[in-house]
Amino acid sequence: MKILHIINDLSKNGGAQRFLIDLVSHYDPHFEIKVLILSDENEYQAELKECGVQYLSWKSLTFQQKWNLLRWPDLVHGHLYPSIYLALLAIGKKRLQTEHNTTNRRRDYPMLKFMEYWLYKSFDMTICITGRVQEELIRFMPRYQSKYSVVYNGVELSKFTMQPKIRSAFAKDKVFKIGMAGRLHNYKDHESLLRAMQSLPQNYELHLAGGGPKQEELQALATSLGIEQRVHWYGVISDIPNFLNSLDVYVQSSLVEGFGLASVEAMASGLPVLGSDVPGLDEVIGDSRYLFPTGSPTLLADKILTITNDIDTYNEASRYSVERASLYTIDKFREGYYAAYAQLCPEK
Known part of the structure; x- marks a missing residue:
């Protein structure tokens, strides 16, 4: 199964970035993984090379390369805003996003609500990092709650x-x-x-x-x-x-x-x-x-x-x-996500 992760950057100053590195550091050979970064900031190059994960910068790709990359995966996994919106350009692909927080600034603007409806409708699955994150998301966007689930983060x-x-x-x-x-x-x-x-x-x-x-x-x-x-x-x-x-x-x-x-x-x-x-x-x-x-x-x-x-x-x-x-192991965390990938793409 081909999986493309999309994230804003890979700074060592962010929790979602660390989350992604922990997720892709060990994976079954059945999966082929690439990471797309919107900026050029990547402080995890050594870790990605060590685990054999290819990383690319959106800024450095030509239009044709961008098109080919978005056509490549079976599943796109989006992290953070605005990366989650870029994931929507992978037309015809399965889409999964991680909800990293209980709120965000976009929820404060009613005029953006229609964009959020479109976002959550377009993703096949939204995984929340705690039950409380899921509760807040259901309160904000109850219409698509059947697509929401919980996988707790894990620590090595x-x-x-x-x-x-x-x-x-x-x-x-x-x-x-x-x-x-x-x-x-x-x-x-x-x-x-x-x-x-x-x-x-x-x-x-x-x-x-x-x-x-x-x-x-x-x-x-x-x-x-x-x-x-x-x-x-x-x-x-x-x-x-x-x-x-x-x-x-x-x-x-x-x-x-x-x-x-x-x-x-x-x-x-x-x-x-x-x-x-x-x-x-x-x-x-x-x-x-x-x-x-x-x-x-x-x-x-x-x-x-x-x-x-x-x-x-x-x-x-x-x-x-x-x-x-001891409740938050890295193995439980990874198993939860790769099981979700298999659920969305059962024939891959």
Whole structure:
């Protein structure tokens, strides 16, 4: 079966991009896979070459090459806007898209509703990354709910310790390292995390991995709060396991988070994980003790102190994380998608 994935870019700063790489890294020889990128940004070239997946840039193709490529596959798998609309040009092919978030900016504009009707009607299947993502999609576009299903994202658990960070005691002068990995943009809520730091004692540091358009604004906020000496900015990093192993507590502070892959990776590293109480992430974390309302830095600071002020509470949260992470394996994730491909193209 020939499968063409279409995505905006392959930056290491995005969760959907990482999702795609994890999906195509191992596959049955029965499948032939190509990846089409709308931009020229591809930071996963080595990984794609290693697994034998051909990648192409839309910008560098001639009109004839673009036509031939869209005629090549049996199935087109679209990721993100506007790539999902380009997938519609593969006329006569089976089409599948992944719904990565519980909402998007297009849903805020009634004038675009007819385009969304056309989109969901034209795709043979829409796979949501959590049950909450599916619920929100049904609420927005109930007409085509028979085409919606759920396949949870997965993590290569072998890359992480999968061991609780059990501690017997904390030193009185211990420096607690709080961390988060995620793109610095409007869907995240780094502001609440920075403001929470202002309420925490001086022996608490914040370590942020990821880059994005809001970096200067967030750095200015840290300075205005007087915490700039306790906030460390890493930019986009490739060694996520090493970054997570250096932390004591992980926080996923987001306004929108369909799944929260980084939070599962933190769980797999044995870290106590706190997350925003938003659809998708709440389902993945699965316990209200480790959730906090968005835009509530004081409550977030209280949650962090609750975990770090009591060794038994810390150890319990660490054990819970490892147990929870075991639900989201990379094998279940891949099996779900390749089963969907086979369902749409049973004779290929």
